[in-house]
Amino acid sequence: MLKNVRLNNYKSHKNTQLNFDNSRLHALVGKNSAGKTSVLQALYNLCKLANSEFSQIFKKDQSPSFITTIGEENMSVLASGFWTQEESQYSWGVLYTFSKENYGGWLPSLAWKIDEKEITGEGWEHFSGWDNSLIKSPRLIHDYLNYAVYLKLVAGNLGKAAYSDEITPKVETDGSFLLAPTLDFLRDEAPEKFELIEEKLSRIVPNVRRIGIRRAKVPVSRQRFIQADGKRIFYEETQEMTGQEVILDMNTGERIPAHAISEGTILTLGLLTVLMNPSQPNLVLLDDVEQGLHPKAQRELMTVFKEIIADNPNLQIIFSTHSPYIVDELVPSQVHILNNSNSGFTVAKRLDEHPDVEWAKQTLTTGEFWDAEGEEWVVEGEVSD
Ligand SMILES: Nc1ncnc2c1ncn2[C@@H]1O[C@H](COP(=O)(O)OP(=O)(O)O)[C@@H](O)[C@H]1O
Numbered sequence: 295m296l297k298n299v300r301l302n303n304y305k306s307h308k309n310t311q312l313n314f315d316n317s318r319l320h321a322l323v324g325k326n327s328a329g330k331t332s333v334l335q336a337l338y339n340l341c342k343l344a345n346s347e348f349s350q351i352f353k354k355d356q357s358p359s360f361i362t363t364i365g366e367e368n369m370s371v372l373a374s375g376f377w378t379q380e381e382s383q384y385s386w387g388v389l390y391t392f393s394k395e396n397y398g399g400w401l402p403s404l405a406w407k408i409d410e411k412e413i414t415g416e417g418w419e420h421f422s423g424w425d426n427s428l429i430k431s432p433r434l435i436h437d438y439l440n441y442a443v444y445l446k447l448v449a450g451n452l453g454k455a456a457y458s459d460e461i462t463p464k465v466e467t468d469g470s471f472l473l474a475p476t477l478d479f480l481r482d483e484a485p486e487k488f489e490l491i492e493e494k495l496s497r498i499v500p501n502v503r504r505i506g507i508r509r510a511k512v513p514v515s516r517q518r519f520i521q522a523d524g525k526r527i528f529y530e531e532t533q534e535m536t537g538q539e540v541i542l543d544m545n546t547g548e549r550i551p552a553h554a555i556s557e558g559t560i561l562t563l564g565l566l567t568v569l570m571n572p573s574q575p576n577l578v579l580l581d582d583v584e585q586g587l588h589p590k591a592q593r594e595l596m597t598v599f600k601e602i603i604a605d606n607p608n609l610q611i612i613f614s615t616h617s618p619y620i621v622d623e624l625v626p627s628q629v630h631i632l633n634n635s636n637s638g639f640t641v642a643k644r645l646d647e648h649p650d651v652e653w654a655k656q657t658l659t660t661g662e663f664w665d666a667e668g669e670e671w672v673v674e675g676e677v678s679d
């Protein structure tokens with residue numbers, strides 16, 4: 295699992311360190327533009343390096359000239375944690391950096407280390423250049439980071455009827471996936487998982503009785519070509535295929551097709567399907583987790599997350615939220631508060647670093663404590679009374 299992340303000169307993070315407790319469920323809270331999404335992105339970029347070279351990941355809006363703090367000439371993201379394999383525990387560390395070169399370009403570098411003890415500053419393997427990735431890193435690091443997903447689920451996309459010709463539909467690393475074909479696959483190949491999804495969904499959204507999948511027409515566009523004078527001329531052809539769509543049986547006796555299912559319900563179903571997938575992720579990064587959910591459903595979602603984590607010893611979930619109902623279901627050491635300091639950079643503290651935390655634990659819920667104290671106490675330096 296991931297224990298520690300350190301961001302240097304990553305967007306608004308001049309020098310941010312997050313230490314995760316052992317619960318494997320962690321919230322990032324704080325005002326808009328405090329830097330929550332940036333933390334998830336920095337981590338997700340690291341995970342993508344498991345299979346892709348720097349040149350494939352750090353382009354467009356993720357290029358070093360955008361993600362490096364304005365005015366700075368280098369940035370770094372360092373992550374470390376541990377991994378238990380055959381009853382032994384190993385520590386691992388991975389670092390990626392960018393630095394500006396004399397001619398104005400950016401040079402990436404990557405470093406890693408594994409150890410049976412704590413990770414120290416010595417003995418790291420270093421690689422510089424745009425064609426590096428973690429493909430050659432020790433399996434332990436590669437396999438851990440390879441199963442990470444970043445999700446900002448979009449209800450409209452999940453609700454669409456979909457067609458998949460893959461044998462095992464899977465969640466794309468960017469969080470987009472074909473909900474109905476994936477559920478259909480699970481129902482046939484992993485019925486116990488399918489039942490768990492159904493059971494957990496009906497607890498978060500009590501009116502749902504059963505999840506169904508029915509056949510639906512889906513337009514699928516394919517690229518084709520014709521050969522003319524030895525040249526290929528490409529064109530798009532849209533074909534109507536028989537795909538699938540999710541349909542929910544409600545307690546009222548109604549059957550609701552996915553496009554008409556409420557946004558919160560379809561997002562919850564999407565989330566559960568990702569978490570319960572047989573090719574289960576180790577690290578799940580979720581942005582704005584409460585979208586569209588009633589306070590009661592938000593609380594129930596956290597209960598479900600805790601159950602899924604308890605059943606899956608490798609799974610860790612880091613999410614951003616603005617909801618005190620969600621924070622209420624956590625203890626202070628699970629809540630990371632991000633704040634913009636006077637200098638405009640992010641400062642992060644864990645809610646259990648607050649000087650009054652012991653008093654608050656006796657008196658207030660975690661959500662009430664956060665609500666009462668806000669973010670203003672999160673400033674540079676040690677916290678004092
Ligand atoms: N290159 C950069 N240098 C400095 N600050 C940046 C850079 N790119 C983005 N930012 C700032 O970082 C913040 C990003 O916030 P974000 O992570 O999206 O916050 P949240 O998810 O908490 O709303 C914004 O305040 C933005 O102005």
Ligand SMILES: [Mg+2]
Pocket residue numbers: 330331332581614
């Ligand atoms: Mg955000």
